[in-house]
Amino acid sequence: MVNNQIIDDRDTRLSPLSPEDLAALRDSLQEQRLFREDQLRQMAAVPSRTDALIQRRSAAQTEVRVKLAASARMVLADVEAALDRMDEGRYGRCHLCRRTIDRDRLMIVPQARYCSRCQQVREAGR
Numbered sequence: 001m002v003n004n005q006i007i008d009d010r011d012t013r014l015s016p017l018s019p020e021d022l023a024a025l026r027d028s029l030q031e032q033r034l035f036r037e038d039q040l041r042q043m044a045a046v047p048s049r050t051d052a053l054i055q056r057r058s059a060a061q062t063e064v065r066v067k068l069a070a071s072a073r074m075v076l077a078d079v080e081a082a083l084d085r086m087d088e089g090r091y092g093r094c095h096l097c098r099r100t101i102d103r104d105r106l107m108i109v110p111q112a113r114y115c116s117r118c119q120q121v122r123e124a125g126r
Contacts, residue, residue, distance in 0.1 A: 017092055017103060025110045026086055029079050032111070036076040043069045075111075082111040094118050 017025070043065060085091040092101050094115040101115045114122060 016100070017106070021103065021107075022086065022091070025091075025106060026083070028110045029083050029086075032079045033076060033083070036072050036079065039072045040069060040076070043072070078111040078113070081113075096122075 082091065092106060093099070094101055095113045096118040097115060099115050099117075101112055105112055105116055112119075
């Protein structure tokens with residue numbers, strides 16, 4: 001039981017990933033990688049003098065920019081790790097319990113490392 005919710009140990013909704021599913025997931029991950037790389041390039045672009053003056057005036061803006069860049073790097077690392085798992089034939093398995101991650105979960109969060117059950121447990125422990 002986690003947060004007063006009973007977690008069902010049976011993986012009743014699991015279905016194996018078809019080659020088409022894997023191809024679609026790989027495409028999604030590669031698209032996310034390109035987006036995050038572009039996002040980081042834009043954030044790292046040398047600001048003009050006007051931009052530099054504005055940023056110096058606003059510590060809050062700078063803090064937001066730093067946090068956004070850190071978040072983008074973290075997502076990029078997760079995406080690249082998922083692509084590596086695909087290449088190694090380990091994609092779609094939970095890092096904790098080693099069960100198959102639900103297909104629907106992967107379609108929504110293709111870089112997911114944990115099944116829904118283990119993700120709930122991890123979040124409850126925070």
